[in-house]
Amino acid sequence: MEILGTTLRVCVDDLETAVVFYERLTGGHAQRFERGGVSVAAVGCFLLMSGPEAELEILRKVTATIAVQDVDSALARLNEVGAKVLAGPVPTPVGRNLIAVHPDGSVFEYVDRRL
Numbered sequence: 019m020e021i022l023g024t025t026l027r028v029c030v031d032d033l034e035t036a037v038v039f040y041e042r043l044t045g046g047h048a049q050r051f052e053r054g055g056v057s058v059a060a061v062g063c064f065l066l067m068s069g070p071e072a073e074l075e076i077l078r079k080v081t082a083t084i085a086v087q088d089v090d091s092a093l094a095r096l097n098e099v100g101a102k103v104l105a106g107p108v109p110t111p112v113g114r115n116l117i118a119v120h121p122d123g124s125v126f127e128y129v130d131r132r133l
Contacts, residue, residue, distance in 0.1 A: 019095040025065045025083035027127075033057050033068035040064050051111045080117065083127040089114045092128045 030036040037048045037059045044062035051058050056069035056077065067077055086092045089107045096103060096118050104125070106116030113131040120126065 019086055019092050022085040022087065023063070024085070025060070025063055027065050027067065027077065027080055027083060029074045029078055030066050030068050033059060033066060036066050036068070037061065040066060053111070080125050080127050083115075083129055086128050086130055089116055089128055089130045092116070092130075096128070 028036070040061040041048060044064070046062045048059040048061045054073060056067050056073050059066045065083060067074065093103060093107060093116060100121050101118045104117045104119055107114045110129065113129055115127055115129040117125065117127050
């Protein structure tokens with residue numbers, strides 16, 4: 019499985035203020051969407067998330083988002099090497115994802131952009 023890139027997940031209290039900072043930091047523009055009551059803004063390699071604490075508590079457990087060519091191939095490889103898939107694959111606004119816990123206890127989101 020080839021890893022195409024990673025995204026750093028940042029939970030913030032004030033999404034608007036954070037977006038301004040990260041846009042200035044990266045020189046990029048935020049792509050925004052909502053998911054499960056959480057407002058999300060992707061700016062460069064940063065995924066900013068703001069919303070209800072109960073939702074953010076779950077999101078904070080995910081170490082990073084890993085971009086792959088195909089989530090189905092990632093699923094097969096994760097199963098081969100002993101990871102446990104917690105959720106997915108499911109469609110998202112930009113592709114599909116799954117959440118997996120590695121044998122060391124680290125939790126990662128794997129995403130593709132196949133839509």
